[in-house]
Amino acid sequence: MPIFSKGHVKSTISTPEVVRQRFRQKGLKLTPQRYAIYEMMIHTDSHPTVEDIYHAVQPMFPMLSLNTVYYTLTSLKKAGLIADVPVQEGAARFDANMDRHHHMVCVGCHKIEDLYDQALDQLKISTKSTNGYLLESYRVEFRGYCSRCRKRQSQAKQKTE
């Protein structure tokens, strides 16, 4: 069963050596905590919060502090190994998937899923509209209801009918 069923081939391969090299290349020291955090990030597409990451990694490092998670995420982000997910709902969310993609946010359960769409990757703005801006990047965020929340809604509706 493919990890990505949507026709997207993940470009991020992570063996310990690859990770080690990637860190060295960016001038980042490779500590066990960092390795664990980065590994965890690579193997999820759930766009975890700092707390999520902390609770996922902490069992392996009982002494791990939240602070270190913050620090690590900041470092990884500066190095371009992860990105923060542009959603404004209290806690920040992070994403180790650096392939070009966009996001769908479920209004019901606040889940965030990746969206791959070629057309979205090629948006063009007429220079007339940009008011002198030199635009370098953009992101598209879709909002709606995920399949599970839709099911839940229609069931709740049936009951009241």
Place this chain on the structure above:
Amino acid sequence: MPIFSKGHVKSTISTPEVVRQRFRQKGLKLTPQRYAIYEMMIHTDSHPTVEDIYHAVQPMFPMLSLNTVYYTLTSLKKAGLIADVPVQEGAARFDANMDRHHHMVCVGCHKIEDLYDQALDQLKISTKSTNGYLLESYRVEFRGYCSRCRKRQSQAKQKTE
């Protein structure tokens, strides 16, 4: 001189009566503080933060509390009279321009400007990509450098050459 030089005709007209009616329609009480806050919001396109609004209105109401600004903004948002600007940089930003539009964020000075572009208002996603989501809305955020920051950059570059 037109307020909107980009071909956009502002649809929000605000006379005191219109505001009064709009509030009543939404079941909002029209207090002097609220009126002042909403008026201020309507007459700016700077996407102010709560603090910005507070400092703009406070001179007229020396007793005004930040709390009231928060409360008012929450009420106005629930009523659909304003929207929060989807940018995640510490403080929330608000916008009384409810016409369909998108935003350009300046990476240099963090200014936010409106972007009107018909093509952006008609994005379509193939249902194959949506993984069961029922998408209801979306927004596009562009990032880049505004004309002023571009000028500043090129000047700084000249000096070092």
Place this chain on the structure above:
DNA sequence: TTATCTGCAAAGGCTTTGCACGACT
């Protein structure tokens, strides 16, 4: 009159900062 709004105060959540010890290169 009554539900809402205001202002003050306090608490809450997320994040950053300071510092000394420890670890990676």
Place this chain on the structure above:
DNA sequence: AGTCGTGCAAAGCCTTTGCAGATAA
């Protein structure tokens, strides 16, 4: 050896909550 990372603690910023008095409808 020296720089960077870790953990603990404290502080910071933005926002929400609680409550009594005031006010718009």
